[in-house]
Amino acid sequence: MAPVRTTGAIVASTAAISISMAIFSYFLFFKKTNSTLHSNKKKKPRNGVVDAIGNTPLIRINSLSEATGCEILGKCEFLNPGGSVKDRVALKVIEEALESGDLAPGGVVTEGSAGSTAISLATVAPAFGCKCHVVIPDDAAIEKSQILEALGATVERVRPVSITHKDHFVNIARRRALEANELAAKDKKVSQVDGKDREPMDGCVPDQEKENPALLSHCNGGFFADQFENLANFRAHYEGTGPEIWEQTDGNVDAFVAAAGTGGTVAGVSTFLQEKSPKIKCFLINPPGSGLFNKVTRGVMYTKEEAEGRRLKNPFDTITEGIGINRLTKNFMMAKLDGAFQGTDKEAVEMSRFLLKNDGVFLGSSSAMNCVGAVRVAKALGPGHTIVTILCDNGMRHLSKFYDPKYLAQYGLTPTATGLEFMSIK
Ligand SMILES: Cc1ncc(COP(=O)(O)O)c(C=O)c1O
Incomplete structure (x- = not known):
């Protein structure tokens, strides 16, 4: 009988524990769901499409963070209503022009x-x-x-x-x-x-x-937006993207890296972050041949003969879009940079496929280049640092080139990597 009684006692106490665990879990789950719903309810509706621009999530890119020993964070600009980081610029340009009366x-x-x-x-x-x-x-x-x-x-x-x-x-x-x-x-x-x-x-x-x-x-009447030279572009990032990154990391950020087209993003964010803490290192990543890399690393863009518009052909060829111009813009000149890296098309293509496979993130070409930059910075600074970059747009607008196997094969850019070996990480 004793063994039976013992078993009965075990069964009874197991049942009691299970029931109390279930009640406890239900309570926890209910509380959690309720509080999530509650906090969602608290978020007020945004006032039209314009109010939905910015305040994008900052996500930890798990695969790259684990591979480098750094916290690599990406600002999800592809979640803006118009699908890219440029919504911030469009909004600021139009707001300022209406305010000044330059746009009726x-x-x-x-x-x-x-x-x-x-x-x-x-x-x-x-x-x-x-x-x-x-x-x-x-x-x-x-x-x-x-x-x-x-x-x-x-x-x-x-x-x-x-x-x-x-x-x-x-x-x-x-x-x-x-x-x-x-x-x-x-x-x-x-x-x-x-x-x-x-x-x-x-x-x-x-x-x-x-x-x-x-x-x-x-x-x-009309107004020329002039994204390259209009400093509203810089201000969109100095007043928006930069402060958001600072708040989302509680100021715990060691480095920022981004590629430049107009230079507005890298200039606005780097200026804001370095004003907050001069210890934060800011870097440019651009395709090879871009004069901006030379400007940051050597102080000169090119010889007179190489200036944009003087050559018959682009001095460099890249399949990435929106980045890597070969002239100094007013926006780029505002940037506060500690250094520059180069990233190739092959690295950007491989990075995009690696992130798709490992993180479920579907990125456009400039965002993939930015992630190449983040890994370069992580390797340069060593483990234990927090590095932020920009996920400018997603892959949807890049199907006919960056995500087209035939197009890539034509340029010898077919992705082959199984891991991060293209960044010399085993
Ligand atoms: C998709 C995309 N990513 C990145 C950039 C570069 O950003 P910025 O112009 O702020 O240097 C651009 C610029 O046009 C772009 O279109």
Whole structure:
């Protein structure tokens, strides 16, 4: 009997423990679910698409953190409503231009861009009652103009020429804003002479209408966004991205690294972080051949003959998009950098596949390059450091190149790595 009694006692006490564990777990689960729901409820709805820009999550990239012994953190800019870090820039550019009066309500924002900035401007402009006109090179992927047109922007596809040529897409975009302003001024004059309220269209000059039909409905004037030289770009990151990184890490950040196109991101974030703590090291990562790498490491971009626009062909070829230009912009000149690294297309491609496989993160080419930069910085500083980088956009806009096996094979960029051996990590 004794053994039976013992078993009975064990069964009884096991049952009692199980029941109390179940009650305890239920209580814990209920409390947790309830508190999550509660905290979600507390988060107020954001005020329209504009208010949903920024305050993006900062995620630990587990695979890279474990491989390097550093905390490698990525700012998920691909979660902005327009799909990229450029939403911040579009918002700041439009807000400042409306505030200064350089952009009139209902006016048109023009930009020469083949990528994310145009999509962000087209996303943000309607929220302010403005329009967007984009000039893009006609060799840009057709889906880019399709997205822009779907967003309601007008798109002008032009022959690609050097930046020094008056018909470079950026220069045409600048001109379109001036033309829109001339049309608006003429429209105003005609209305004043008539002394009547007229539809804005009536004042447009027929010749200009013919040359550029996209401006037909743009007689409230124009504003050239000028993402390369407009320091609203820098301020978007100095006032937004930088402070968010500081808060999200509680100030525990040792280094920041990012690639540069306009230079706005690396300049705004590095300036903010170094003002907070001069100990924070900030780095550039760019494709080989980019003059910006030379500028940071050697103080010179290139010889006079190598300046952008003087060469027949790009001095470097990269399949990454939005990064690695070969001229000094006002935005980049604001950057506070401690050094620069280079990352190749092959490394960026391999990194994107490694992160997809190990972390489930689907990144665009510049984000993959930034992660290559984060590993370079981790190796340079050694284990135990916290390194932040930017996940600019996701892979969706890169299907026809960066994620296309045929395209990659053509350039000898087919990914083959099984781990991080391409970064010399076993
Ligand atoms: C997808 C993408 N990533 C990164 C960058 C570079 O950022 P920034 O212009 O702030 O240097 C750009 C710039 O156009 C971009 O389009």
